[in-house]
Amino acid sequence: MSEDKLQHIRHSLAHLLARSVLEYYPDAKLTLGPAVDTGFYYDIDFASSAKASGGGEESSFSDNDLKKIQKTMRKLLGSWNTFARVEVSVSEARKFFADNPYKLELIDGIEAAGESVSLYYSGPEDSIPTKDELLEAGSVVVGKGFVDLCRGGHVDNPAADIDAKSFELDSVAGAYWRGDEKNKMLTRIYGLAFSSSEELQEFKAQREEAKKRDHRKLGKELGLFTFSDLVGSGLPLFTPKGTAMRDAITKKISDIQSQFDYQRVTIPHITKPALYEKSGHWEKFREELFHVKGMESEFVMKPMNCPHHTQIYAAEMRSYRDLPLRFVENTMVYRDEQSGELSGLARVRSITQDDGHIFCTPEQMYGEIDQIITVIKEFYSALDMWQEDRFWVSLSVRDPETPGEYLGDNERWNEAEAALKKVAEEQNLSMKVVAGEAAFYGPKIDFMFYDALDRERQLATIQLDFVMPERFELKYTDENGDRQTPVMIHRAIAGSLERFMSVIIEHFAGDFPFWLAPVQLVFLPVSSDHEEYARDLARELKSAGYRVDVIAADDSLGKRIRNLHTQKVPAFAVIGDNEVNSNTVEIEKRSGDEKIKVARDEVADQLADWS
C-alpha cells in the first residue's frame, strides 16, 4: 500500500472517530483530527458536553471510554461508503459552525490565507445531503454520516478501503489548542492504524518488545541507578555499577579528544545571580533556577557552566597566541524542570554535562567546529550509533517570527549560522534547518538520537556564541596590539551523561560492549578450593584497571552462569582444577560462544585487546 493511501485511511479514520464520539457526547466540540506516523488522533473539547445517556453530569473522557467508541467506529464503518466534498462560502461555513469556536478560528485562518472553504460529508452514499439541506439542518451529524470542515485527503470508500481490524483506539491524552499552553487543554484521542491487521499487530508486538529495552526497567534490573522519594523526583542516584559506566563514558570521550589539547577546569556549583544577569540567562531562565540562601546573601545553583568558564578566561590578559583556549569539565548542573517533563534518566533535574567551552579568534572558529564534529563522529561511531537511521542533525537557527527572543545583532547571527553550515557541509553532515531551535545567544548544531520507542533525544551539541563574550567584555590582544573580542563555542559530546546513558542502555538493550560494561569479567571458582586462585587473578586485573568480580561457589555453577547472563556480563571464566594446575584461564565471551584459553599472565593483554 502506498504511503499516500495509508495517510488517507488514517485521516478518514479521524473523521470516523469524531462521528463516533458524537454518538455518546453530542455536545463535544470537535477541533482538529490529522493523520500521524502510527495512525491518527482527534482533539476534542468535552468541557461542556454531557453524556448522551448519562443525564448531564460533568464528564471527563478516560481510557475506559475508548472501547465503546472503537466499537461504534467499527459498526459505522460498514455503512460509510463515500466521502463527498461540499464547497461553501466563508459566511455559510461560519453559520454552520456557529457554536464551535475552534472551527470558527480555523475558518478565520482559511479566509486569511485566501483559500476556499470545503466541508466533507462521510457516510452512506444514499444519504448525501445537498448543500442546502446541510446548511438548513446546521448539524455535523447527518444520520449515520458526518460533516466536517476539512481540506481533503480521504479514501473514496471507507467501508471497502479500510479493514475494521487494521485500526484501534490507543490512548487518551491532553493537548493544548493550537499547541499553546496559554490555550485551553483539549482531550486528544489517539488511534493506531496500519494497512492491515497483521501490520497493526506487528506494530504492537514491536512496541511491547521495545518496552523491554526501556532504560528505566534495565537500569533497575542491572542495578545502575535508582531514585528515592526522600531525595526527590528527577534526582537520580548512581550505584557503583552505574558510576563505573559514567567513568567509562567520560574516559572514552577524553581519550578521543586528547589529541586536541583540552584543559580541565573546576568551578563551584553556586553563584551570585549577578553572573546570570550579566550573561542574559537571568531574564530568560530565572524561574527554572534553584535558589540557595546563605546567611547574608542569596545564591543560585548553576544551571549551566558557560558564564563561570568565561570568568576563568577573563582572569588573565589573553593574547592571540594563547588562542584557542579549550576548557572542559564534567560537572553537574541543576534545573528545576517542570515535574511533568521528568522521565527516568532522559530528563532530570541534576544533569551531568561533559561541557566544554572554546575561546578562539573568528578565523579559528571554522577549524574548531570541524574538530568538534570529528570528535563527535569518532565517539558515536565507536558506539555503533553513527548510522543514518539512528540519528539526524539539526541546524538550529532563529525563528524569524520572534526576533525578541534572541540577543545580539543580526549580522553576527547570520555569520554564525553560515559558519556552522559551511563546516557541517564540508564534513558531509546532512542537516535539517530547524527555525526557532537556536539558543538565545547563538545558533547550534544538535545531534538527535532516538530512544527505544523512537522518541527523539538531543545528545551532542555545538553552539556558536558571539553574544556572551561581548556581554562579559572578554578580550584578547591581536598581532597589531589591538583589543579584540573572541568567539565562544559551547560543545558537549555526550550532552548530559544521564540522557546519554538512557539512550545507550536502550541502544544496547543493556548488552554493553566490553569497554563500557559495568562489570567486564567474572571469575567462577568451581569450588572453594579454587577461590584463592580466582581472587588473586581478580586483584591483579583490578589494579590494571579492569572491572572484574569473583562469584564464590555458594550456588551451583549453572546458576551462577545463568545469573551472569541476566546481568549481561560480557565475559566470564570458570576456575577449576584444570586452570589451577595448568596455570591458565579460559575466558568465555557471552556473545558468540567464543572461548579463549590463555596463560595466567596473559589475561590482561587479552582484555586490553577487547577494550
Added chain:
RNA sequence: GCCCGAGUAGCUCAGGGGUAGAGCAUUCCCGUGGUAAGGGAAAGGCCGGGGGUUCAAUUCCCCCCUCGGGCUCCA
C-alpha cells in the same frame, strides 16, 4: 505546570469493605559442585502519605506525593 491512568514485600505481580498472597531476591542450614535456576527453613508489609464515609477501609470518596502515556517547555 496541564489532561488521562497507576501505586500491594527489595523485584515482578495476584487479591479484595471483615487477621495480607505467590515466584524471584535476602538470611540461615544442608550440599563442594565443570557451563543457563541443587534442597530445606526463616525473615520480610502502616497495601505510597493524609483526611473522609462506615460498626469495620489496603479495598469506596477527596487532597497530597511518586511513577507511566501525552501536551507544553528544554540554556
